[in-house]
Amino acid sequence: LKFQGFHSVPDASLWEELGKRKLESYKLSDSSVELIGWYNTSRSVHIGSRVTLRAASFDVENLKDGNEKSGDGFPVRGILINTNTIDEFKKIDKKDLLNKVGNEILDDIKSGSATEDPTLLVRFILLSFADLKKHKYIYWFGFPAIVDPTVSFQTPASKEQSMKPLLSMFAIEQHKCLEDFVTNPKYPFFLCIMKTGEESHIRPLKDWEKLTGIDKECAYFGFVDPCPLEGNPGWVLRNFLIYIRTLRKKERESLVCLRQSITESKILLVNSAMVENISDNAKTTFVGWEPNANGKMGPRVIDLSAHLDPIRLAEAACNLNLKLMTWRALPELNLNLLATTKCLLLGSGTLGCAVARGLLGWGFRNITMLDNGKVSYSNPVRQSLFAFDDCKNGGKPKAEAAVESLKAIFPGVNAKAISLTIPMPGHFVTSDAEHVEHTVKMLEELIQQHDAIFLLTDTRESRWLPTVFCAMYDKILINAALGFDGYLVMRHGHGLNVSPTTETESQQRLGCYFCNDIVAPRNSTQDRTLDQQCTVTRPGLAPVAGALAVEMLVNLLHNELGNRAPCPSTNDCASTEKSKVSKLGILPHQIRGFFSTFSSVLVQGPAFNQCTACSSRIIDKVRDEGFPTLLRIFNDPDYLESLAGLDELKTDTDLCDFDEDWTED
Ligand SMILES: [Zn+2]
Structure with a gap:
């Protein structure tokens, strides 16, 4: 089972805003700064899972409710670490940094904070160096994910058997609520109560504790899946799976992968055993640094000077x-x-x-x-x-x-x-x-x-x-x-x-x-x-x-x-x-x-x-x-x-x- 990694898509306004803030307010400070990005379902296999960022990414105070969806999709919380020199950028221990944020996610899962605010499950790190004289930004995104070595498809030999079209699994009255939900999902992670012969309904994650008996058994965990691929779920599922394990210690899990439309949405059948292991942070490993345009693990560079009008450059x-x-x-x-x-x-x-x-x-x-x-x-x-x-x-x-x-x-x-x-x-x-x-x-x-x-x-x-x-x-x-x-x-x-x-x-x-x-x-x-x-x-x-x-x-x-x-x-x-x-x-x-x-x-x-x-x-x-x-x-x-x-x-x-x-x- 492979998860499609996030592809970061920062637009020029993000860098311009960073440049402005660096000059006017951060100055020599390299303390981390909170940011938000957004992800959504993907329109096409050519676009893939994306986290978009722009100047408004700095307005974190506008993000009150983690379930709040904007025109760009669901929010992803992140931190920006902008170093003062390129040497500092190079010297920062990338593994350490990823582990640090990864452990925060793990702690939020264990403490239950992620139930109230599911955006805590999907986070990013933006490490950057702004060369303001040349209008060049060197940057590297990381999307920390907890590694669960036990996770696999229920039918490892066949992707088709493990990731099925949602419509093939349920009767019309069962997926009726999902059909409405898919056009305008209210939560990035949710519960879908689907009982045979009954109309199903969708509840936020925090309602899990309120569910009883048959409702709890018939509950599917679902998520807005940024991945458009037939046989893979998106990156957000990695931490979500760990989270699910803390609620329901079931080895076999069927998940709703909500995509662009109801016909594209999937039911994913996974096995995983990692429940006990997460009690010890030290034994947990994290992955998530984004490869650069050459497919190598390394930073990317954007040169804005080419796009700027010479008068503005002056x-x-x-x-x-x-x-x-x-x-x-x-x-x-x-x-x-x-x-x-x-x-x-x-x-x-x-x-x-x-x-x-x-x-x-x-x-x-x-x-x-x-x-x-x-x-x-x-x-x-x-x-x-x-x-x-x-x-x-x-x-x-x-x-x-x-x-x-x-x-x-x-x-x-x-x-x-x-x-x-x-x-x-x-x-x-x-x-x-x-x-x-x-x-x-x-x-x-x-x-x-x-x-x-x-x-x-x-x-x-x-x-x-x-x-x-x-x-x-x-x-x-x-x-x-x-x-x-x-x-x-x-x-x-x-x-x-x-x-x-x-x-x-x-x-x-x-x-x-x-x-x-x-x-x-x-x-x-x-x-x-x-x-x-x-x-x-x-x-x-x-x-x-x-x-x-x-x-x-x-x-x-x-x-x-x-x-x-x-x-x-x-x-x-x-x-x-x-x-x-x-x-x-x-x-x-x-x-x-x-x-x-x-x-x-x-x-x-x-x-x-x-x-x-x-x-x-x-x-x-x-x-x-x-x-x-x-x-x-x-x-x-x-x-x-x-x-x-x-x-x-x-x-x-x-x-x-x-x-x-x-x-x-
Ligand atoms: Zn005078």
Whole structure:
């Protein structure tokens, strides 16, 4: 008597789900995880006995009743052991593992647990190693079965005599109930009470104890048989036979093998003597590892990469690298926060390109690039998102070319391009006031729609209006500016739309780019020689400053106070340990770097209440009066100084003009 072994049929969704869980929740844990699979009667001899598994196999909590049948058939309980390395996979003692689960089955048979929950009789082991970088899964299924050397057909010489069509054995009224049952079996294992001349009926296994006298004698044990073969029963019968022996110590047993239809169903006549032996687990042996596709005892491999769309592969691979950071190095990293934060990059030049690439690397997926220029022949060597072809025919609009490039690098990015000239103080607006008003409105809306704004433009005055709007709408603003051989990366203090709740909070508000100035921004492109106008900086500055700007945003997003976070204390700055405020480290206000000495310093400065950009005098005026005030400011920077109260200050004191040289791109 041979039992047809189970053939495991895990679909791709199972592996995808395993990959996801490994990355996001199991991480380095290799503890066993419960799974469910399903089996059913087989439609054809070519399909055979199958246990199917898919993503829903992980939802074990949905399996309340072991008799509960789903669309996939009856549940099979299993455990997943997913090792961290291929070596661990190889080293696991397969025989030991099979014995361990086999003994659990045996114990459940002996204790009677299997009566209440017959799924305990059919179990599997899934041993796997997930190579997430290559989308390869190495796996091996085992279906532990108790070996009973005494089991045999009652007529060993003839399969036909031992496995007969059910219909040939019983009268119509006897198999009537089975005919109904076969179309929608309620239990995987059951009792069928068939008395001569009477209508038979089906009962669950747990009713065995309730049966008396003639009913007990006339009871057939039955099971939903996954095997379609004429002369063999399915694998599930192995443990079931042992179970039957614990209930009825009968050497000869006739069993109902319920198959796809009543005509295909069988009566199986078996002999077995193994009753006493199972009292000793140590003497019991188990079999059940599934042979691989070559018919050898060994694992199988599935390579999902061939089935995955390249874009999904890129996304999965990038996410993998980020998620691996959360395994050990940075469990607190909130990748979802980064992926959903909407970034607006004002300026798509050297700094804009560097920042955009840094954002992609961290897994930011929403990036809007803004610029008013076109790609020129000098750009590609310094601006990492452009190539020679972008410069031809007058050059592509920079924002557009940058977005195309971002999408070529990573198609999963949600990138948008905006061509827009930021209106600036000192850049006079004459005939085109209507157009400028429209531009102001666009910029204001863009800032409202984004969460984090990067100021990466190449003049001082172009930073003014975005600074005002970010303060007005309390947006995160990261500012980067370059000198010839130095850089400044800073975050602006929080906005003014929410009045400070405490005195300390208002004192702690950090300054903006303009807070140290006592002159209003003016047209810096006038009266400048060529070397003062263009980007004349050491080429390494922009990548360094751009990278720092992105790192600063990541730290800020992970700080629970956000842009209200105060400056770190001198102690925190000196400490090499990770800050208590954020696991990523401290969150400085300003970083000033000097290539001449290859050094950088952390600087902090409070908000200045006569600031020409972020003070309440300016914000309130712009908010209340809107474009007419802005128009006057664009045309007359002196007006901005008087609005801020700087003219009083200048008259009062004899301060020299003090203009920091962080104005060049
Ligand atoms: Zn300010």
